Amino acid sequence: MLPFSVDELHDATSIVRVRVPATPAYAWPLLARRVGADVIVKHENHTPTGSFKARGGLVYVDVLRRQGRLPPGLVTATRGNHGQSVAMAAFGGELIVAGKDFDEARAVAAGLASERGYHLVPSFHHSLVLGAATYAYELLASIADLHYVYVPIGMGSGICGMIAVRDLLGLKTAIIGVVAVNAPAFALSLEGGHPVSTNRANTFADGLACRQPQPEAFEIVSKGVAEIVRVSEDEIAGAVRVLYTDTHNVAEGAGAAPLAALMKQRATRQGKRIGVVLSGSNIDMPVLLRILRGETPQV
Secondary structure (H helix, E strand, O other), X not given: OOOOOHHHHHHHHHHHHOXXXXXXXXXXXXXXXXXXXXXXXXXXXXXXXXXXXXXXXXXXXXXXXXXXXXXXXXXXXXXXXXXXXXXXXXXXXXXXXXXXXXXXXXXXXXXXXXXXXXXXXXXXXXXXXXXXXXXXXXXXXXXXXXXXXXXXXOOOHHHHHHHHHHHHOOOOOEEEEEEEOOEOHHHHHHHHOOOOOOOOOOOOOHHHOOOOOOHHXXXXXXXXXXXXXXXXXXXXXXXXHHHHHHHOOOOOHHHHHHHHHHHHOHHHOOOOEEEEEEOEOOOOHHHHHXXXXXXXXXX
C-alpha cells in the first residue's frame, strides 16, 4: 500500500522547500566512463545538514504543529543525520551520547522521553518517509527513463520514499537497495520473507548500521525493490574515493554505498541510465583521511 498521495507529496515539498532547496542531480562523465553507463548522482549531500534526512524532520514537526500536538520537547535516537534533521526543525537540540549502537541509543531515548515528558520521534514514520520522498520526487520527475536507481538502506525512510514516488509516477524504474555486508538485516529479511534482526552492525557506514528492521519499512521494501545488494567495507571505502576523484564530492559511507553497489554490478549495467543516491556527506575527518590514503576504516 502506498504510504501517501500525490497531494500530500506536493504539500510536503512546500514545507521542505522553506529550508531545503532542491538538490542537484548531475550526470558525471568520469563515472560514466568508469561504469560504462549513464550515471546520474542525486546530491543529497547538498542539503543544509549534509543529508537527505534534513527533509523528514521538517515534515514531521510541521505535522505535529498543524495537529496542535507540539510537546514541550522532542527526543530521538540517531547516528547523526536524523538527529540533525529534528534539531533543525525544532530550532536546536541537546546532544547526549549513550549506548554502544543505534538500537541501544533508541532505548535510552525512550527512557528520556518518558522521564522528561517529551515526544519520542521514531526513526521510521509516515511523516519522515513523506519528507524523504521529496528528494525522490525531485529526481524521478526531472530525469527521464532511469532504468535503475541505487538507494542505501538504513532504517528505511529514504528507500521507502523512493519506492512510493516511483509507484505514484507510474514508472518502471527498478530500485536497488544497498546494505553493508556487516549490517545485512534488510537483505536477510528480504531473503527470509519477514523482518530479521542481527546481533551486530559493525560498519563504518553509520547510515547503514541497522540491526532491527521495522515491520512497516520491511513491508514496503520487500514489495518495491528489485533486489538488495550487499557491499563490503572495502567496496564502500573505494566508492568514497571514486566520488571524491570523479565528482569532487565528499560522501559518508552510506552515501557512497549505492555507487559501490553499481560498480560491483557494472558488468550487467552497460549502456543503462542509472540514478545513484549520494544520501549524505557527514563523515568524520579522521575517517575520511584514512580512506583517501587508501585504507578501510575498521569498526
